[in-house]
Amino acid sequence: MTLDTRSAGPEAPAVRPVPRPEIASLPRYSRAAGLAGVTWVASSNESTVPPSPAVQSAIAAAGAGVNRYPSLFGDRLTAAIAGRLGVPAEQVLAGAGSLPLLAQTLGAYTGAGTDVVHAWRSYEAYPILVAVAGAQSVRVPLDDGARHDLDAMLAAVTEQTRVVIVCNPNNPTGTLRNHEDLVRFLERVPPHVLVVLDEAYREFTEPADDAVALLADFANLVVLRTFSKAYGLAGARAGYLIASPEVAGTIRSAAPPFGLSMVAEAAALAAWHEPELMAEAVAAVARERAYLTAGLRHRGLSVPASGGNFVWIPADRALELERECVRQSVSVRAFDGEGVRVTVGCREASDAVLAAVDTLWPRSTGAPAG
Known part of the structure; x- marks a missing residue:
């Protein structure tokens, strides 16, 4: 067994278990910002429809x-x-x-x-x-x-x-x-x-x-x-x-x-045993996904076609967009320097994301591809 004997203070060295090196260096699963203060949660790809x-x-x-x-x-x-x-x-x-x-x-x-x-x-x-x-x-x-x-x-x-x-x-x-x-x-x-x-x-x-x-x-x-x-x-x-x-x-x-x-x-x-209800929920997501995708593309963003219940916004300023979405009362998931993933939900949440995009990239200047 390997022990960590690095000093914990002036009185005595600390002795504690040491994890495998590959475990100690693991990346942390990311958390969305501002969850406690938003109206709409669009950061974890959850369904917005409660169980039947x-x-x-x-x-x-x-x-x-x-x-x-x-x-x-x-x-x-x-x-x-x-x-x-x-x-x-x-x-x-x-x-x-x-x-x-x-x-x-x-x-x-x-x-x-x-x-x-x-x-x-x-x-x-x-x-x-x-x-x-x-x-x-x-x-x-x-x-x-x-x-x-x-x-x-x-x-x-x-x-x-x-x-x-x-x-x-x-x-x-x-x-x-x-x-x-x-x-x-x-x-x-x-x-x-x-x-x-x-x-x-x-x-x-x-x-x-x-x-x-x-x-x-x-x-x-x-x-x-x-x-x-x-x-x-x-x-x-x-x-x-x-x-x-x-x-x-x-x-x-x-x-x-x-x-x-x-x-x-x-x-x-x-x-x-309720495939019809699942199909209805999926159809609603597809409709709102189309609305959000069209709105983002209209603003000049190169949004790929999505097969999920979410939309990907390529953006170098991902963290800025995440913060602006939170200010618009919707949480999203940012990947620093790469893009933002938005779970498809209600129309109000989609419009809040579009408002955040408009704040960062006013339509008068046109949004950048990234």
Whole structure:
């Protein structure tokens, strides 16, 4: 065991545990500014629609039984998901959100001396989870359209690569690679390298093709999905993955038992059985996303088309824009020197963001591309 004996003062040296170096140097997950004083929260890609009465009733009913353990691996939810997707239940693994499932996947397939390739900028939790797993994060810049550069990601795969993560739609830029792009990519990835397709925002893209069908041809594919976004259960923490029986079984062996609470399972199961309500919420987001995107482009900002429930504003003055949005009573998520991500919500929140843009870049002079 390594001890830290640096002096804590003039009287005696401090002795305390020292974390692994890669843990001590981890980046911190960012927080939005001004959350306590805003009217509209547009910084965490949450749904603005509260759970339906049926979901709330399911939560309350499940809460009455929390003196008991939940099922080992969210068995009822797993069966329901498998039934709709048309795959055996053994290929589905439910958990407390897609992020813990990604952590379990990395823990099962990576470690010291291995690499994980992913785009950058992409979801900021990726480098953190990779480092916790003991692996090295290999960041590949997005292309000129703020999309995953799949050719460059392939070129970054080496003998040390064990996992490639593709976030589609990408968070925070919202950009998409189409189904044909993904198929060509999977055909070229070495079969011993696991490809994790993170589809947290899939429902907002209205895709014609389902990536789950690709599992029949690519045994090295894992598809991650969540109930936090389109299903509006961010506070419940429920997600799932679909993979080949062998890969799913390996990840399940690395998963803690009772990883999905019975309250979260009940909420997700009830929401899963209300696809029409989910579709209505997604349609409302798509309409407001179009309004906000058009307003930003009208002001001269190069906003990419988004497939998520958010819009990406490329801006060197990201922190300034974040502060001005807070002054307009809406929180957003700034990435210093790169851009600002705005969760799509109500019309008043969209107009507040547009007002913030107008303050920084008056329309008379035209907003800069960045």
